Amino acid sequence: MGTAAVDTSRKLGVVAGGGALPSLVINEARKQGREVFVLALEHFVDLDLIPDGVDYDIVPLGAAAKLIGSLRKAGVQDVVMAGRVKRPGLRELKPDFKALAILTKASIRGLGDDGLLSAVRKEIEAEGFRLIGVPDVMPDILAGQGLLAGAQPDEQAMHDIRRGVAVLNAISQVDVGQAVTVQQGIVLAIEAVEGTDAMIARAGELRREGIGGVLVKLVKEQQDRSLDLPTIGLETVQKVAEAGLRGIAVSAGSCQIIDTDAVYSAVKQHNLFLIGIDPASMVAP
Amino acid sequence: MGTAAVDTSRKLGVVAGGGALPSLVINEARKQGREVFVLALEHFVDLDLIPDGVDYDIVPLGAAAKLIGSLRKAGVQDVVMAGRVKRPGLRELKPDFKALAILTKASIRGLGDDGLLSAVRKEIEAEGFRLIGVPDVMPDILAGQGLLAGAQPDEQAMHDIRRGVAVLNAISQVDVGQAVTVQQGIVLAIEAVEGTDAMIARAGELRREGIGGVLVKLVKEQQDRSLDLPTIGLETVQKVAEAGLRGIAVSAGSCQIIDTDAVYSAVKQHNLFLIGIDPASMVAP
Numbered sequence: 001m002g003t004a005a006v007d008t009s010r011k012l013g014v015v016a017g018g019g020a021l022p023s024l025v026i027n028e029a030r031k032q033g034r035e036v037f038v039l040a041l042e043h044f045v046d047l048d049l050i051p052d053g054v055d056y057d058i059v060p061l062g063a064a065a066k067l068i069g070s071l072r073k074a075g076v077q078d079v080v081m082a083g084r085v086k087r088p089g090l091r092e093l094k095p096d097f098k099a100l101a102i103l104t105k106a107s108i109r110g111l112g113d114d115g116l117l118s119a120v121r122k123e124i125e126a127e128g129f130r131l132i133g134v135p136d137v138m139p140d141i142l143a144g145q146g147l148l149a150g151a152q153p154d155e156q157a158m159h160d161i162r163r164g165v166a167v168l169n170a171i172s173q174v175d176v177g178q179a180v181t182v183q184q185g186i187v188l189a190i191e192a193v194e195g196t197d198a199m200i201a202r203a204g205e206l207r208r209e210g211i212g213g214v215l216v217k218l219v220k221e222q223q224d225r226s227l228d229l230p231t232i233g234l235e236t237v238q239k240v241a242e243a244g245l246r247g248i249a250v251s252a253g254s255c256q257i258i259d260t261d262a263v264y265s266a267v268k269q270h271n272l273f274l275i276g277i278d279p280a281s282m283v284a285p
Numbered sequence: 286m287g288t289a290a291v292d293t294s295r296k297l298g299v300v301a302g303g304g305a306l307p308s309l310v311i312n313e314a315r316k317q318g319r320e321v322f323v324l325a326l327e328h329f330v331d332l333d334l335i336p337d338g339v340d341y342d343i344v345p346l347g348a349a350a351k352l353i354g355s356l357r358k359a360g361v362q363d364v365v366m367a368g369r370v371k372r373p374g375l376r377e378l379k380p381d382f383k384a385l386a387i388l389t390k391a392s393i394r395g396l397g398d399d400g401l402l403s404a405v406r407k408e409i410e411a412e413g414f415r416l417i418g419v420p421d422v423m424p425d426i427l428a429g430q431g432l433l434a435g436a437q438p439d440e441q442a443m444h445d446i447r448r449g450v451a452v453l454n455a456i457s458q459v460d461v462g463q464a465v466t467v468q469q470g471i472v473l474a475i476e477a478v479e480g481t482d483a484m485i486a487r488a489g490e491l492r493r494e495g496i497g498g499v500l501v502k503l504v505k506e507q508q509d510r511s512l513d514l515p516t517i518g519l520e521t522v523q524k525v526a527e528a529g530l531r532g533i534a535v536s537a538g539s540c541q542i543i544d545t546d547a548v549y550s551a552v553k554q555h556n557l558f559l560i561g562i563d564p565a566s567m568v569a570p
Contacts, residue, residue, distance in 0.1 A: 167459045174448075174455045176472045187461045190475040193491050202487075206478050 006078075006136045011035040013076030013129070015067070016045045016056075017083030021134065021231070021258055023049040025082045028138045030054075037074040039067060044085055061085060068127050079129045080137055081228070134229065134256060143276040145252035149264035150273035153247055157214055157273070159185060161249045164216030165282045172221045178230045181245060183213025196232075197239050204243030212246040218279050219254035233258035234266055241270035252276030291363075291421045296320040298361030298414070300352070301330045301341075302368030306419065306516070306543055308334040310367045313423045315339075322359040324352060329370055346370060353412050364414045365422055366513070419514065419541060428561040430537035434549035435558035438532055442499055442558070444470060446534045449501030450567045457506045463515045466530060468498025481517075482524050489528030497531040503564050504539035518543035519551055526555035537561030 012034050016022035022038070022045065029036050030051070038056035040047060050056055057070045071079060124131050135142050147153075153161065160182040167180050167187055177191040181203035188206045191199040200215060207213060217230050232250060240248055248267075250257070255276070257263055267274045297319050301307035307323070307330065314321050315336070323341035325332060335341055342355045356364060409416050420427050432438075438446065445467040452465050452472055462476040466488035473491045476484040485500060492498060502515050517535060525533055533552075535542070540561070542548055552559045 163459075167456065167461055170455045170459045171452065171475070174452045176452055176475065187477045189479070190456070190462065190477050192465075192472045192475050194474070194487065202479065 006132065008032045008034045010077040010130075011037065011075055012137070013037050013039060013071045013074065013079045015039045015041065015079060015081040016050070017041050017081070017085040018044040018046065019084045019258070020049065020233070021256075022083040023051065024141075024258065025080060025134055025137050026051055026054060032137075037071070037076050039070055041083075041085060045083065064123065068124070071129060072127070077130065078132050079124055080132050080134060082134050140260070141256045141258070143250045143252050143255045143257050145276045145278060148257075148274045148276055149267035150247065150271070153214070153249075153273050153275060156184065156211055157246055160214045161216055161275075161277065162282050163187065164214060164249065165218065165277070165279045168216060168218050169221070169279065172218075175220065178220050179215065179217040181213050181215050181243070183207055183245075184211060186213075188213060196236065200236070200239040200243050200245070203245065207244050212244050215240050215245055215248045216250075217248070217255060218251040229254060229256050231256040231258060232263065234262045237263055237266040237270065237272065237274075241266075241272060245272070247273035247275065249275050249277050251279055291417060293317045293319045295362040295415075296322065296360055297422070298322050298324060298356045298359065298364045300324045300326065300364060300366045301335070302326050302366070302370040303329040303331065304369045304543070305334065305518070306541075307368040308336065309426075309543065310365060310419055310422050311336055311339060317422075322356070322361050324355055326368075326370060330368065349408065353409070356414060357412070362415065363417050364409055365417050365419060367419050425545070426541045426543070428535045428537050428540045428542050430561045430563060433542075433559045433561055434552035435532065435556065438499070438534075438558050438560060441469065441496055442531055445499045446501055446560075446562065447567050448472065449499060449534065450503065450562070450564045453501060453503045454506070454564065457503075460505065463505050464500065464502040466498055466500050466528075468492055468530075469496060471498075473498060481521065485521070485524040485528050485530070488530065492529050497529050500525050500530055500533045501535075502533070502540060503536040514539060514541050516541040516543060517548065519547045522548055522551040522555065522557065522559075526551075526557060530557070532558035532560065534560050534562050536564055 012029050014022055014026055014029070014036060016038050026036055026038060036054055038050055038054055040050065040056050040058045042058050042060045044061065055074065057074075059067045059070060121131050163185055164180045164182045164187075167182070167190065168178065171177055171190065179191040179196045179199060181188045181200060183203075186208065188203040189199045196217060203213065217232060219230055230250070232248065232255065236248070264274070297314050299307055299311055299314070299321060301323050311321055311323060321339055323335055323339055325335065325341050325343045327343050327345045329346065340359065342359075344352045344355060406416050448470055449465045449467045452467070452475065453463065456462055456475065464476040464481045464484055466473045466485060468488075471493065473488040474484045481502060488498065502517060504515055515535070517533065517540065521533070538561075549559070
């Protein structure tokens with residue numbers, strides 16, 4: 001992940017999307033004594049979450065030229081992208097000329113999310129910025145290996161996890177989705193563009209009677225780890241409990257957990273489990 | 286598909302699920318002068334659709350011993366399974382001892398639908414029946430190759446179809462789903478247990494602005510073709526139109542089209558396309 005190489009004397013530009021993650025990144029970087037500039041993505045970011053005393057600009061998603069100009073003007077050296085950005089259609093995006101050049105090419109070539117994000121990465125790096133990942137600023141955000149909270153998953157749960165890993169490995173080859181729900185060996189729902197929360201809710205509607213299933217969320221094999229790591233948070237845990245699932249398996253070292261204390265205690269409170277796995281070591285039965 | 290080998294002097298047992306397919310199979314077999322006995326699966330079959338003068342028994346799904354006894358008593362030699370059976374949980378199924386032996390084993394081993402159906406096939410054949418496929422009775426039900434109805438798909442549509450084929454090939458390896466929707470290169474929704482209609486409806490909610498997407502429905506690579514071929518019908522076409530998709534691609538020679546006349550004219554009426562493809566010849570870009 002290259003976490004060791006991060007130089008906190010370099011000014012950090014945080015391209016901020018929705019959710020709590022941008023403010024966590026901003027606070028952590030400032031704690032490290034870093035200078036921080038925030039580029040808030042209009043309609044996604046909650047401006048109230050930007051800590052006082054931090055400079056920021058608001059930029060519409062898709063205004064690539066404006067975004068780059070703003071980062072440059074602020075004297076930013078490293079750029080980190082943090083927070084949720086629901087992938088929009090080209091029309092909702094209202095891209096400027098620069099963004100259009102990146103995005104229409106990507107869309108016509110039918111890139112998956114990773115392909116698109118790699119194109120964005122190249123563009124940002126071509127402009128002289130260094131793109132770093134959220135874990136480069138907050139190494140603790142990555143899930144550890146083994147049981148993280150709750151009770152050890154039983155045999156059926158481990159079986160369901162292995163089946164989920166096999167399915168995600170397969171679709172990972174074609175750059176789609178990173179989460180799946182499995183119950184009693186049956187794949188209830190596979191994530192595409194609807195997002196993990198909607199997929200979990202669907203699994204809740206489709207679940208069978210009897211012993212509950214699991215959510216498996218992994219990094220995609222070819223995923224650009226400085227851009228868009230799979231993430232779970234308190235809301236994920238609540239949705240998993242509501243859907244009657246028994247637990248969550250994430251890829252250790254590559255899945256982000258936002259606010260671990262809250263997540264761990266919610267896992268215990270709902271009698272779930274949360275486990276960090278190494279997908280490569282799990283072979284489907 | 287072994288269609289050539291079918292001997293119409295052998296008495297046919299039709300294990301009938303939901304939808305119009307069982308009655309089409311029954312009528313076609315009788316037209317061929319075959320003796321027919323129907324085993325109607327309780328809660329799935331619409332008894333009004335069973336033609337007059339055809340003997341039938343009603344059996345709950347999961348009553349494997351009763352089903353086999355009933356087929357034997359009727360002097361059936363060939364068995365065909367036709368019609369929709371939503372895969373139930375073990376508890377809803379209320380299986381008898383024989384079914385339980387098949388099903389719990391299958392469930393614990395985490396078989397996909399194909400694995401489960403292959404287990405059912407083995408069981409039926411072990412009892413001395415010959416299991417044949419719907420296309421063995423109705424060869425015309427299989428989709429032909431090339432444009433079947435509507436206007437030729439354009440470049441973007443063909444691109445979306447290729448992307449869909451790539452995704453289905455990947456998940457086919459792990460015996461999940463057989464349908465996907467793709468718009469502008471983006472995979473909107475992947476089918477798991479919710480069924481194709483629900484997946485199409487979801488794609489309608491998730492679609493982007495601009496040029497519409499496609500439904501791709503293929504036979505799974507390792508699918509037992511005498512048991513459960515992917516099927517489209519009038520309802521599929523209507524859902525595709527409602528979801529704002531532009532057309533349907535099915536695997537030629539292995540996907541069933543129920544009531545082609547009605548399906549083709551609905552495709553034209555909604556300005557869609559319906560194309561039979563050879564997935565093996567389509568390479569993702």
